[in-house]
Amino acid sequence: MNKPGRNDPCYCGSGEKYKKCHQKIDQAEEREQRAWKEAGRFLHRELLKFARDERFAESFKEVLSFYWDGYYDVDTAEEMSMDEALRFFDWFAFDYQPKDSPRLVELYHQEHRQDLSSHQQETLDKWLEAEPSGAYELVDFEGQTLQLRDFVSGENYEAFEPSGRGSVEIGEVILARLLPIKDILQFSTSAAYLPAAEITDLADKLKQAKEADEEANPGATHAEFMRRNNHLLIHHALAEAKVQGRPPVARVNPNREDKAMQSAAQKITRIRRRR
Numbered sequence: 261m262n263k264p265g266r267n268d269p270c271y272c273g274s275g276e277k278y279k280k281c282h283q284k285i286d287q288a289e290e291r292e293q294r295a296w297k298e299a300g301r302f303l304h305r306e307l308l309k310f311a312r313d314e315r316f317a318e319s320f321k322e323v324l325s326f327y328w329d330g331y332y333d334v335d336t337a338e339e340m341s342m343d344e345a346l347r348f349f350d351w352f353a354f355d356y357q358p359k360d361s362p363r364l365v366e367l368y369h370q371e372h373r374q375d376l377s378s379h380q381q382e383t384l385d386k387w388l389e390a391e392p393s394g395a396y397e398l399v400d401f402e403g404q405t406l407q408l409r410d411f412v413s414g415e416n417y418e419a420f421e422p423s424g425r426g427s428v429e430i431g432e433v434i435l436a437r438l439l440p441i442k443d444i445l446q447f448s449t450s451a452a453y454l455p456a457a458e459i460t461d462l463a464d465k466l467k468q469a470k471e472a473d474e475e476a477n478p479g480a481t482h483a484e485f486m487r488r489n490n491h492l493l494i495h496h497a498l499a500e501a502k503v504q505g506r507p508p509v510a511r512v513n514p515n516r517e518d519k520a521m522q523s524a525a526q527k528i529t530r531i532r533r534r535r
Contacts, residue, residue, distance in 0.1 A: 296442040299379040303387070304448075308346075310368045311353045319358055327351060329495045331509045337529040341510035341518050345529060346449045350437060354448070355392050355487045386440045392486040393437035393448070395462070395493050401425045408434065412466055413482050419445040428453045433462070435493050458500035465492055 263286060264271055270281035325333040327348055332340060340348065353364040369388055373381055395411035404424050408417045411433055419438055428434055436451035469489045473480060498508040507513035
């Protein structure tokens with residue numbers, strides 16, 4: 261809604277000037293919205309820094325190649341694009357389960373929650389319970405609001421995406437993590453997606469994985485299954501890109517044009533090369 265000028269009649273129909281009616285209320289609501297958005301941005305930055313801590317270096321080395329199905333390892337990590345680096349660290353912080361240790365986001369919560377603002381604390385508390393990254397079918401959209409259906413569980417979600425649906429068509433699949441900012445779900449990082457022609461046998465792969473996981477982990481929840489197996493979504497996308505004749509990752513793209521962003525991505529991963 262376009263706000264009236266200070267001396268214009270208030271939109272509520274009271275007959276008062278806007279400055280004497282709803283202006284202060286609206287300004288307070290806008291400050292509150294900014295505080296929640298900034299809390300999310302702050303926590304994303306802090307979790308990225310936390311995931312780069314030297315104590316996680318060995319885990320980083322072990323799972324980087326696993327996540328990327330061999331397309332990246334510790335020696336080629338700095339060749340990731342910015343989007344690739346952010347997606348990996350998002351998975352590393354939220355979904356990767358170290359042996360005999362909490363997830364990185366849980367460790368961050370234990371060690372740093374007391375230092376956060378109330379908005380940051382409430383946001384982080386909700387992020388602890390957030391769903392793992394997954395695959396979501398685009399069911400419908402209106403502007404920046406997307407109607408999504410979990411490709412595995414069938415559960416429906418409504419997400420807000422500032423850039424809208426981008427190139428994704430209804431029926432295609434978005435690979436993303438949904439995180440709450442106050443009461444609104446948003447993508448944790450820039451999402452990847454599967455065009456209709458590249459969905460192929462994804463449902464069969466996930467069904468087989470779920471059957472195997474249920475046998476190994478009786479009574480596991482959907483979230484537990486996805487945390488153990490959502491790397492399969494990335495592997496499927498990489499394989500389908502190769503089938504379609506596209507470079508699966510930036511490192512093997514002879515025509516990559518993201519040199520400036522590449523420099524920023526190198527800063528994210530460089531700490532790992534010191535060991």
